[in-house]
Amino acid sequence: MKISVVGTGYVGLVTGVALSHIGHHVTCIDIDETKVEKMRQGISPIYEPGLEELMKENIQAGRLFFTTSHQEGFKDVDVIYIAVGTPEKEDGSANLEYIEQAVRDIAANITKDVIVVTKSTVPVGTNHYIKELLISLVPKHINVEVVSNPEFLREGSSVYDTFHGDRIVIGADNEEAAKVIEEINKPFGIPIFKTDIKSAEMIKYASNAFLATKISFINEIANICEKVGADVESVALGMGMDKRIGSMFLRAGIGYGGSCFPKDTKALTKIAANIDHNFELLKAVIKVNNHQQRILIDKAKERFGSLAGKKIALLGLSFKPNTDDMREAASIVVSKELIAEGAEVVAYDPIAIENAKKVLPQEVVYTESIEDALENADMAFILTEWAQIKELDLNIYVQKMKQPIVFDGRNCYSLSEVQKYPIEYHSIGRKPIYNYQFQTV
Numbered sequence: 001m002k003i004s005v006v007g008t009g010y011v012g013l014v015t016g017v018a019l020s021h022i023g024h025h026v027t028c029i030d031i032d033e034t035k036v037e038k039m040r041q042g043i044s045p046i047y048e049p050g051l052e053e054l055m056k057e058n059i060q061a062g063r064l065f066f067t068t069s070h071q072e073g074f075k076d077v078d079v080i081y082i083a084v085g086t087p088e089k090e091d092g093s094a095n096l097e098y099i100e101q102a103v104r105d106i107a108a109n110i111t112k113d114v115i116v117v118t119k120s121t122v123p124v125g126t127n128h129y130i131k132e133l134l135i136s137l138v139p140k141h142i143n144v145e146v147v148s149n150p151e152f153l154r155e156g157s158s159v160y161d162t163f164h165g166d167r168i169v170i171g172a173d174n175e176e177a178a179k180v181i182e183e184i185n186k187p188f189g190i191p192i193f194k195t196d197i198k199s200a201e202m203i204k205y206a207s208n209a210f211l212a213t214k215i216s217f218i219n220e221i222a223n224i225c226e227k228v229g230a231d232v233e234s235v236a237l238g239m240g241m242d243k244r245i246g247s248m249f250l251r252a253g254i255g256y257g258g259s260c261f262p263k264d265t266k267a268l269t270k271i272a273a274n275i276d277h278n279f280e281l282l283k284a285v286i287k288v289n290n291h292q293q294r295i296l297i298d299k300a301k302e303r304f305g306s307l308a309g310k311k312i313a314l315l316g317l318s319f320k321p322n323t324d325d326m327r328e329a330a331s332i333v334v335s336k337e338l339i340a341e342g343a344e345v346v347a348y349d350p351i352a353i354e355n356a357k358k359v360l361p362q363e364v365v366y367t368e369s370i371e372d373a374l375e376n377a378d379m380a381f382i383l384t385e386w387a388q389i390k391e392l393d394l395n396i397y398v399q400k401m402k403q404p405i406v407f408d409g410r411n412c413y414s415l416s417e418v419q420k421y422p423i424e425y426h427s428i429g430r431k432p433i434y435n436y437q438f439q440t441v
């Protein structure tokens with residue numbers, strides 16, 4: 001099948017590469033010339049484990065192409081995937097301007113019948129709008145069908161997820177079009193769920209909202225655990241053994257970030273508000289998350305009073321490990337607030353520093369190693385559970401810091417391990433450890 005993918009972000013690039021890997025002829029189109037130039041050389045503009053190897057392999061096999069020209073990219077294609085961004089507008093609703101532009105680009109350049117597949121996360125009703133817009137713009141002799149095919153990959157494991165996903169959702173009002181997209185996806189060997197367009201659109205939002213709910217739920221339980229002396233890790237394990245609950249997405253921490261949960265939860269409350277439904281549960285999930293992102297600051301202030309003049313090392317900046325994505329990362333909220341409190345902020349991340357520099361306050365100082373960040377620090381905040389941080393020899397905190405006081409927002413270390421060191425350790429939903437005698441200065 002000859003396919004083109006519009007937009008080469010996390011979703012578009014991974015989709016294009018994966019579709020070429022299962023044998024399709026794929027052209028990825030992006031308006032960003034620098035990105036396209038890199039991708040032509042087999043260089044991935046984003047950090048995703050395994051992606052670059054797969055890109056190179058399929059470029060060499062003559063199945064994967066990149067262009068900035070919609071005309072060239074849409075030439076003779078049977079199927080066009082839309083994977084452009086749908087960021088948050090100021091009012092929380094989804095911004096559909098990139099989708100609309102992509103649709104106009106398609107309409108202006110296609111010369112034969114095509115199926116347009118929407119991968120981007122779009123509010124219920126958008127695919128019908130896309131179809132109406134296309135029909136109004138393309139010449140009458142060209143037939144266009146629209147299929148919703150929401151994406152469920154996670155950043156940091158997007159290649160793995162694409163080949164091992166739990167389901168592929170195909171939402172179509174036209175059986176023939178649904179069959180074509182089903183055939184395209186069959187080589188992945190993943191269960192395919194076919195439904196109508198609006199239900200497919202809703203499956204995406206409902207799934208993200210449900211996962212976000214699980215996270216806010218366990219974070220609330222964690223906060224209660226701290227007060228009553230229970231251990232959230234044990235609680236999550238015990239809960240997760242019930243198959244109806246499931247053990248995944250019960251990791252307590254400093255809340256969810258990233259390009260999707262924050263924006264999609266807000267967008268769903270907007271979708272509900274548009275039909276006069278007050279989605280109270282989801283609003284509470286969002287509120288809990290906003291509070292949770294600040295929880296280490298609250299703990300540190302409770303411990304120290306003022307943070308003014310304190311040197312604070314931030315370990316991990318991206319919104320989760322194995323990605324350089326800084327969108328809605330807790331480190332943004334935390335660093336801004338620490339700077340406002342008058343603290344001196346030193347930050348380390350194995351991959352995301354370049355992106356972090358674009359969004360964190362300019363007062364933040366970056367280091368090339370964990371050791372350098374910890375040097376003479378009054379306290380450390382762990383914000384992302386990178387393997388490098390989880391595997392760190394805990395003696396480093398003792399040796400490098402002015403006082404080894406660690407606020408761990410990702411529960412990176414077992415309490416029994418931390419007990420072996422002269423460290424003061426505060427984590428989420430677990431008992432604090434006071435093995436370091438704090439000297440008042």
Ligand SMILES: NC(=O)C1=CN([C@@H]2O[C@H](COP(=O)(O)OP(=O)(O)OC[C@H]3O[C@@H](n4cnc5c(N)ncnc54)[C@H](O)[C@@H]3O)[C@@H](O)[C@H]2O)C=CC1
Nearest residue numbers: 007008009010011030031083084085086102120121151155
């Ligand atoms: N990032 C993720 O993990 C996931 C994202 N999604 C959804 O997928 C969609 C895309 O997300 P990301 O890949 O993160 O976006 P992104 O912002 O990383 O990438 C979008 C790309 O589209 C390009 N673009 C914009 N307009 C264009 C046009 N008219 N023609 C060609 N290229 C154009 C941009 O230059 C950019 O490279 C969003 O709706 C998002 O909600 C869904 C599942 C996972």
Ligand SMILES: O=C(O)[C@H]1O[C@H](OP(=O)(O)OP(=O)(O)OC[C@H]2O[C@@H](n3ccc(=O)[nH]c3=O)[C@H](O)[C@@H]2O)[C@H](O)[C@@H](O)[C@@H]1O
Nearest residue numbers: 151152153154155249250251253255256257258260319320
């Ligand atoms: O629509 C999307 O963009 C994607 O959003 C999430 O994927 P992603 O944001 O890449 O990463 P997750 O692994 O879901 O983590 C999101 C946030 O939740 C946090 N999280 C996750 C799990 C958990 O138990 N606890 C927790 O705090 C992570 O630290 C991170 O900040 C979903 O998991 C994907 O299925 C979906 O396709």
